[in-house]
Amino acid sequence: MVDRVTLYGAPTTVADADAIADWLRARIDADVSVGGRFLDVHRTEALPERFAEARVRSPYDRETGNTMLGTVRYEERALDHPERAGGVLYDGLSVQRALNDALPEAKRDLAHLHVALLDRALATWGDHDGRWHKRVAVLGQPALVSVPGLYEAPAKPEAYYRAKQKHALLSGDAPPREVLEDRIEGAFLIEDDPRTTDALKGYVLAAVHLVETGEAFCEDERCRLFDAHYHEDLLRAQGRDPEFCDEHAAAYGASGEGS
Template identity: 70%
Template sequence: MVETVTLYRAPTTAADADAIAEWLRDRIDADVRVRDRLLGRLAGDDLPEALAAARVTDPYDRETGNTMVGIVRYEERALSAPERAGGVVYDGRAVQRALNARLPGEQGLDHLHVPLLDRVIGTWGEHDGRWHKRVAVLGQPALVSVPGLYEAPAKPEAYYEAKSKHAMLTGDAPPREVLEAEIEGEFLVADDPRTTEALRGYVLAAVDFLETGTAFCDEADCRLYDAHRQPGVVRAQLRDPSFCAAHAARYG
């Protein structure tokens, strides 16, 4: 049984860990705490190399990692100045293992750690032989990627149609901001003011996984649903009802 949940801030993002913790306290019977950025707390001598080894270097190659000196130095700088990081996808399971090994004697399943990350994480798809970006990788610790919220779930079809049309006419990819302004539809964008609200369900899903052993919910109208498209994220996280009947009885 989960007795303690510790959330870790991601100060370079729009996610408010304190607000998520307050929401969580009303729904679970556990001590919910908030700490500063986990990557900053654990930034020891070997963490940069572990992150470099977890880099996805090819979307169709299961093998990861580039531990050349320059890449490790980049990871060192990104740990000390996270606003300089970006443009990299990491193997979420490898990052999870690296952080678990460095938790300060708190690896037990009665104390769940949930770092809100400013990094993009992914998992390998055995069914199609490629990497997929993820919002969350459940387990201990449970990783919740803030940029993953914007990048992992697919956007409405009109977004990709407009992107393709613009490229055909100009030969260049349109700026993301232009597409986001032109396309009607429900999807979240970088630094979206709805970020904190949308992440609440993913954090609760992390608690539910340790409590029940079940990863996410099958009901599209439930906050514990892991939507693969942006309109589905909006439906599950930002629209009523908040939970399916089973999870409403548990957390509603």
């Protein structure tokens, strides 16, 4: 039983941890508080090397990590100055283990769930197809919710890829990202999207839901607990009214309350 949830913000992103916490308080029977950035609050000397070890080398290489001195130094700087970091993909399960180790032992009990909004891109390995897959959430203790993953993990609409291919055929190179974003405005989430906070709510609730029920996500695409693989489905699941399918509305309240 989850008695307490601490939600950690990601200050370099537009995600509003306080707004997510307010939404969560209205839907679960637990104390919900907001902490600072997890990587500041629970920073240890081991974290730079642990992040270096968790780096994904290649989309099709199961082995991870580069612990050369320069890489570890980069990870130190990324912890100190997160606004300068980016462009690196990490093994989400390895990062989760590192952050679990960073928690004081007395705070690892599942009765006190830690949910970290992160400004890092996370992935998990797919044994079925031998490649890494970007993820929005890696649930457990602590639960990790990747803000970049919200933009990058779900597949974009077909119109996006058609426009990208057409531009490449005509010009011979990839179009600037902002060109595609303008051409297909609103159809998917982009970096610093004002819809970010609302879209993250279901993933944070899923972290609690897993510990409470053993069920990670809902199969019903009409529910906020649905783990969407396409941006259209994500926007629909996280932005519709009612918020939940019938089963989860019973657990988390009828959703005429707004989001």
